[in-house]
Amino acid sequence: MDVLTAIRTRRSVREYSSRPIPDDVLGRMHQALRYAPSACNFQPWHFIFVTDADLRRQLAQASFGQTWMAAAPVIVVGCGDPEQAYKHMGGYGNSVDVDVAIALDHLTLAAVAEGLGTCWIGAFDEREVKRLLNIPPSLKVVAMTPLGFPASPELNHPIPDERRKPPAEIFSLNRYGER
Numbered sequence: 001m002d003v004l005t006a007i008r009t010r011r012s013v014r015e016y017s018s019r020p021i022p023d024d025v026l027g028r029m030h031q032a033l034r035y036a037p038s039a040c041n042f043q044p045w046h047f048i049f050v051t052d053a054d055l056r057r058q059l060a061q062a063s064f065g066q067t068w069m070a071a072a073p074v075i076v077v078g079c080g081d082p083e084q085a086y087k088h089m090g091g092y093g094n095s096v097d098v099d100v101a102i103a104l105d106h107l108t109l110a111a112v113a114e115g116l117g118t119c120w121i122g123a124f125d126e127r128e129v130k131r132l133l134n135i136p137p138s139l140k141v142v143a144m145t146p147l148g149f150p151a152s153p154e155l156n157h158p159i160p161d162e163r164r165k166p167p168a169e170i171f172s173l174n175r176y177g178e179r
Helices: 003-009 023-034 053-062 067-071 096-113 126-133
Strands: 045-050 074-080 140-148
Touching (some): 003 096, 023 074, 023 096, 045 053, 045 096, 053 067, 053 074, 053 126, 067 140, 074 096, 096 140
Antiparallel strands (some): 045 074
């Protein structure tokens, strides 16, 4: 699958089959995260692949009761270390959130190319997630995603154009608002 097809096909999957993910596919998911770009190539991240069923259920509860997450055979937790991140992002902040988000986006695209589904999870109790997974206090939990084969095969079709904003609403040429 070419990258533009993966981009058009990726969607939020909230129903997963119990089919396990083969080890070679998980290895490619690791590579997608590992080779993602980051500011100054600092790679201020750590990713936890949660496969334990009980921990997945607890993470789903810590995600404000999004219990459907636990059906996926893996939940990937993306953590960032603000101290390792580039400190002058936009002249005022650090790059940790952007760096981890780019890596997780690479994961979502690699996943769809393998027939897997994901769903960006930003609604969670960070303190509880840290407690459950023994994440050091200095790290930030940026986002999570379930990872698994979708329960419905029709979820692996490109998103129709009409579900996206028209180009005139989202692109400018040279200056904001110019066409």
